[in-house]
Amino acid sequence: MQENSLDKIKDEVKSFVGHRVSVRANRGRRKDIEKEGVLEKTYKNVFIVRIKDHNQIRRLSYTYSDLLTDNVVVESKDDGVKIGV
Numbered sequence: 001m002q003e004n005s006l007d008k009i010k011d012e013v014k015s016f017v018g019h020r021v022s023v024r025a026n027r028g029r030r031k032d033i034e035k036e037g038v039l040e041k042t043y044k045n046v047f048i049v050r051i052k053d054h055n056q057i058r059r060l061s062y063t064y065s066d067l068l069t070d071n072v073v074v075e076s077k078d079d080g081v082k083i084g085v
Helices: 003-014 065-068
Strands: 018-025 032-042 046-053 055-061 072-076
Touching: 003 032, 018 046, 018 055, 032 055, 046 072, 055 065, 065 072
Parallel strands: none
Antiparallel strands: 018 032, 018 072, 032 046, 046 055
């Protein structure tokens, strides 16, 4: 059952490649980060978000299970849809 949920999340994330997104990640102990960027690429176990941070381009990677467990929340900036819910 969980594998099927991960497959659905992977398919949904793939459909948003190239879109502007907002990412909110829980890094533990009241350390939440919120960034905006572009969903750049998907791989078998992770997806990449490209952000511009202090005039540098950085790439952050997250796992699909992060979305499943709500450690990471990704929302499309274009239409306000939460991805992976």
